[in-house]
Amino acid sequence: MYRIAIFLLLFGIWIIFSGQFDAFHLAMGLISALFITLISSSFLFLDRDRSAGQCLGEIIRIPGYLIWIIYKIFQANIHILKLALTPGDLKGVESSLVKIRTNLKTDFGRYVLANSITLTPGTITVQIEGDELLVHSISDETEAGLRDGTMERRIAEVFERGKE
Amino acid sequence: MENFFLFTGVAIFALMLPMLYRILAGPTAIDRIVAVNVIGTKTTVLLVIIGVIYGRVEMFVDFALTYALLNFIGSLAAAYFLGRVNPEKHVASATPGEQSR
């Protein structure tokens, strides 16, 4: 079941990147996708004890999260642009290290949280230890945005619904 | 529109020059690697723009993808190497010390 999904994913990527639809190229893509599926299917999608409905729900909910995170990145980029272009003695920059605790259970949820924190300008994840994240933030404003935990709630809603 | 793309390419190229300053003057080694990484990202975009200008996007897109891949692997390797080169200097405390400007 998972092998078929991985194979379809790889074959789709092959078709997009080759861009040719004659028999030779399609056969090459078929062979290489099969080969990669055979040798590497055991370490893609490690968390396999979910039902198909859960996976489908995740796939449906991911684009909404992506749009929200792109909007957040955009907003925060304007903030950092303002910081960088302020003349004088860099008034807004108040860097600090913040420790936050996360309630996310799965590894993948934590990975998404850490990457989202890093992608939002103004905050970078430095270290993950257990369920504590060490985050470097550039100004007081981004620190406040980090502490209120909206992002974590969003991620929990998308990836960990019905897992309590 | 062609002129606009040309202008964009030249502007991105001009924005690489400050990074060269950071590579030369960066106080630590990681500063230099970060600057190289930024130049790599800019080059990826520049390759696609060159493709649009020459009308051969389908070819230059593959170059850009390869460049992005190499850039990622290169910066990861550099970070790994720098993390390993001084294992006895790992800081014990979570907060680095004060430093005034």
Next chain:
Amino acid sequence: MIIPIISAVLIALGLLFFIGGAVGILRFPDFYTRMHAAGKGDTMSMFTILLGLAVYQLQDPTPAHILVALKILLIALFIMMTSPTSTHALIKAGFMEGIKMWRRKDRKEKS
């Protein structure tokens, strides 16, 4: 007619963010804050410029052009996935080296 305008606006926005990132890399006081300007102002501007170029490809939507636009979007997605990873790896390497953090002199300490 509307497509070149959209793509030009997106590309100009990306150039603005690129300028912000470059100025930040030159001006910010220490390694960690420079990392902020480098790692992510860049990601966003790359994303908007590539989005603009992909939109420009859709001007005459033949299958070949749509494939090229998809490829450009895949590059953007790839960089958006890998850039946080390399930023995190680099800043962790710096943290492990024990590079000192810049603090303002007259800043009062929070508990």
